[in-house]
Amino acid sequence: AQKVTQAQTEISVVEKEDVTLDCVYETRDTTYYLFWYKQPPSGELVFLIRRNSFDEQNEISGRYSWNFQKSTSSFNFTITASQVVDSAVYFCALSPGGSYIPTFGRGTSLIVHP
């Protein structure tokens, strides 16, 4: 069975602070995909990034960066110089080999104060 744990239920920061959202996963598959989605107050989940299990290269996209470490089964997400518009619920998800049905974590609510 697959499992995704986002231990941080809610994080509150002040604008311009850096913040890291943790994601730890469990799977017996050697091939899988990991995802991050953002859910702003409007409600619609928006895809942010996808990473396959064979690609441990870290990724940076503007103020966003992702750190994938198979050794610790983690796929953490860092926002640098956070902004109020980053306030949202962030979900980490895992699609194991042979399945297109992702398992979602419970989400981390990020609140960025001005």
Added chain:
Amino acid sequence: DVKVTQSSRYLVKRTGEKVFLECVQDMDHENMFWYRQDPGLGLRLIYFSYDVKMKEKGDIPEGYSVSREKKERFSLILESASTNQTSMYLCASSLTSGMQETQYFGPGTRLLVL
């Protein structure tokens, strides 16, 4: 851009009513999903469909049914609404049945059952 639309953003129904939630996607996606989202529980899969007229139970199908008569449309039906079905309902679609596929979400329907 893929667009997933849901028939209502907010809905108020009475206990025992039959409720229809409609979802339409415009990009010829094979797969469609219904989730419910509750505070602290994340996204839980109710039903999904990988083809017209095909449906599979997710993690919490009790009290729900679905219909997919056309590829672009996936309906969630609450046969007899109960107060414990008050929730946020999210529809999603994905292009194919590969584990790498990203899900595209609608804006959600907030259902209140009185």
